[in-house]
Amino acid sequence: MESAAFVRSAFEQLGLQLFERGWLSSNNVLFRASRSTPATIVDTGYGSHEAQTQALVQEALGDVALERIVNTHLHSDHVGGNAGLQTRWGCETLVPEPSFDLARRWDETRLSYEHTGQTCPRFKVDSPLEAGGVLRLGDYRWKVATAPGHDPDAVLLYQPDSGVALTGDALWERRLAIVFPALEDDRAFDDALSALDLVERLAPRVVIPGHGRAFTDVAGAVQRSRQRLHQFIRQPERHLDYAERALLMFHMLEHRRRTVSELLTWLASTPVFVRIVARRGLGAGEAEINARRVVDSLLAGGQLQRHGEWVTLPGSPG
Ligand SMILES: [Zn+2]
The missing domain is CATH 1.10.10 (Arc Repressor Mutant, subunit A)
Incomplete structure (x- = not known):
């Protein structure tokens, strides 16, 4: 249980709260407002869970307004709460730079919702989130890195002092997310492998995945995901x-x-x-x-x- 205590204290230090949701809705990570940054949520769940997402945020923030939304990627289960949160709090919304224009124009054919038969309430976007840049969340600086594979435009967030990473759907603890571009072209599996290489190089001490609990055996998760990818490369x-x-x-x-x-x-x-x-x-x-x-x-x-x-x-x- 030492690792559970370590995770708790790292989250406390970073001013973050994890709402572990399930498979229909992604996890939500809420950052307290600090002197320099507004209260921010990373990923907002599926549209049909919008009311629950708002209730979780309201309960955690009390009288403080949610002022910012950050999305790791634009799949329906990560951005479905954006529209409702924007209506309620008028939040500024940052999405990965390569998806920014698609979302701004709400290009239905290139956003994934039509393709997958999923629904997503339309939301507005304000700023692109640039890979290679830095994002302030709470009192800390988080690195933004590109994490392709599952979604070619996805990013992950990494906080070097604490060793906490938010990997979205690029790394889960036990399973591997669908590598959507590989449904078109098998070479896309290599991108998913490169995202795992990046996580390995960063060597986070704690990963908060897009789905499932936070975990500390990051090397084990990377190894399992790699094995699964190699199996898919052999047998697409x-x-x-x-x-x-x-x-x-x-x-x-x-x-x-x-x-x-x-x-x-x-x-x-x-x-x-x-x-x-x-x-x-x-x-x-x-x-x-x-x-x-x-x-x-x-x-x-x-x-x-x-x-x-x-x-x-x-x-x-x-
Ligand atoms: Zn996804």
């Missing part, structure tokens, strides 16, 4: 399998229950799955067969349950 079709399953489970976390036919229609028509079908070398006519295979494999594995025509998450009432 396993990454396609993983992506299909993870995206369908995310959809079920959002909607809770769907009929079989709704799921099959959604899978066969959502661009990311259409793309995966093409990557498998299947014709468009085989999309439905592929969709059925994905649903059946999750039902067989117990990750989903079927009650008549309805598909639910385990433990949900039919």
Whole structure:
């Protein structure tokens, strides 16, 4: 438990509070206001959890206003609370520089929401977050570094004095996030490896990932992620399998229950799955067969349950 005490004292020193959320919403990291910087949140969860995100922030800040939002990348589960927080507190919003213009213009085809069949309330952006730069959070200076792979535009934040890093979806403790650009081109796995190399060089003592608890066995997490990536490089079709399953489970976390036919229609028509079908070398006519295979494999594995025509998450009432 020594590491838990170390983590607590590092967070206290940095003036940060971690809201560990789950898989539908990313974690949120809230920084207290200091003399030089306003109260700031890093990543804001999924849109359907907006009210919960605001309640967590309100409870932690009391009368202090949230004045700034920083996003590690623009996936729906990291920016879904932006719009609501902006409406309530008028926060300034910083996003990674390569995504800044897309978000400013709200380019639906190039932002990921249409592609993945996810929803995200439109938000405004104020400033680009430059990789290689420094961001003040609380009383400390955090380095901003590019962390591609899962998302080509993502950044991670690193605080050298305390050795705390916010890795977003570039590094989790046990699992590996989908490497989205590798659904188009297998070479993108190399970018994910380079993000792991960067974390290894920085050698943080504590990682706050985009999902899951904060952890201190960073070398172990890097090693597991690397092994998984090498497995995907050897057998890219396993990454396609993983992506299909993870995206369908995310959809079920959002909607809770769907009929079989709704799921099959959604899978066969959502661009990311259409793309995966093409990557498998299947014709468009085989999309439905592929969709059925994905649903059946999750039902067989117990990750989903079927009650008549309805598909639910385990433990949900039919
Ligand atoms: Zn992500």
